[in-house]
Amino acid sequence: MGWLDGKVALITGGGAGIGRALVERFVAEGAKVGVLEVNAGRAEELAAVLGDSVCVVTGSVASFADNAAAVQRTVEKFGRLDTFVANAGVFDFFQPLAQYEGDQIGAAFDELMSVNVKGGLLGVRAALPELVRSRGSVIFTISNAGFYAGGGGPLYTASKHALVGLVKQLAHELAPKVRVNAVAPGGMKTELSGLSATGTSGQSLSQMDGLDTLLKDITPLQVSPMPEQYCGPYVLLASDDSVVTTGAIINTDGGFGVRGITGVRGGEGL
Numbered sequence: 019m020g021w022l023d024g025k026v027a028l029i030t031g032g033g034a035g036i037g038r039a040l041v042e043r044f045v046a047e048g049a050k051v052g053v054l055e056v057n058a059g060r061a062e063e064l065a066a067v068l069g070d071s072v073c074v075v076t077g078s079v080a081s082f083a084d085n086a087a088a089v090q091r092t093v094e095k096f097g098r099l100d101t102f103v104a105n106a107g108v109f110d111f112f113q114p115l116a117q118y119e120g121d122q123i124g125a126a127f128d129e130l131m132s133v134n135v136k137g138g139l140l141g142v143r144a145a146l147p148e149l150v151r152s153r154g155s156v157i158f159t160i161s162n163a164g165f166y167a168g169g170g171g172p173l174y175t176a177s178k179h180a181l182v183g184l185v186k187q188l189a190h191e192l193a194p195k196v197r198v199n200a201v202a203p204g205g206m207k208t209e210l211s212g213l214s215a216t217g218t219s220g221q222s223l224s225q226m227d228g229l230d231t232l233l234k235d236i237t238p239l240q241v242s243p244m245p246e247q248y249c250g251p252y253v254l255l256a257s258d259d260s261v262v263t264t265g266a267i268i269n270t271d272g273g274f275g276v277r278g279i280t281g282v283r284g285g286e287g288l
């Protein structure tokens with residue numbers, strides 16, 4: 019028996035990284051899963067591997083029509099929608115403000131925010147009637163960058179801080195019928211990619227030299243987790259064991275919040 023038996027979820031950006039791990043974990047927990055994925059090759063591969071357990075729609079979270087199509091196709095195939103996971107995101111590769119040309123900032127901001135923030139708003143709006151019907155829930159993927167400096171550049175950090183506000187506002191607005199929560203993962207080696215506006219759309223985090231070592235050095239728990247290791251909190255928030263939880267954000271980042279003033283970790287004498 020799985021934690022999500024009989025549940026139906028829709029996960030954005032399910033073609034790679036944590037989204038892909040979530041699709042597989044939700045299916046393993048007994049759920050049926052719709053996916054909205056912009057990369058057609060990843061969408062096809064996912065449908066081929068997971069077959070009837072998934073309903074994959076190719077499109078962008080930045081389009082309301084694509085979000086609405088993903089909701090409609092998921093409900094047509096699986097009959098209901100219990101959880102919408104607003105997960106798709108893009109990255110600014112830590113680019114500091116001073117390294118942007120002035121006339122580049124607007125386009126980079128629009129491109130990043132349209133996926134990381136507007137994508138979540140459009141998706142929740144598209145899913146809302148079905149979530150109200152099922153008394154369902156929303157889960158946002160935030161990041162350590164929603165809480166601390168240096169987890170990205172100013173655009174990415176602003177987008178993830180914006181999601182912290184959205185979780186609170188939407189949890190307030192949608193109670194008592196729909197719960198709204200989030201998971202804030204730390205770093206992981208994924209295909210997280212950049213922006214056309216800065217020429218980094220072909221770059222991915224997985225290409226970054228020394229990422230594993232860096233993550234182990236900067237986290238109190240000395241971890242460089244795989245996407246699969248971040249899935250548990252999403253399963254918990256989507257399950258009936260969380261029916262009294264809304265407006266909550268689970269920080270699962272190796273302990274960035276307890277790095278300490280004098281050193282990254284304690285551990286003396288252990």
Ligand SMILES: NC(=O)c1ccc[n+]([C@@H]2O[C@H](COP(=O)([O-])OP(=O)(O)OC[C@H]3O[C@@H](n4cnc5c(N)ncnc54)[C@H](O)[C@@H]3O)[C@@H](O)[C@H]2O)c1
Nearest residue numbers: 031033034035036056078079106107161205206208209210
């Ligand atoms: N990788 C990390 O270190 C890390 C850390 C914390 C939070 N996150 C967050 O996790 C989420 C997933 O990122 P990931 O690291 O798994 O990246 P990823 O690139 O491996 O996976 C994201 C998927 O989303 C898809 N996608 C991108 N733009 C889209 C759009 N407009 N519409 C639909 N699909 C789109 C991509 O094609 C990709 O398949 C993001 O919100 C990211 O900010 C990542």
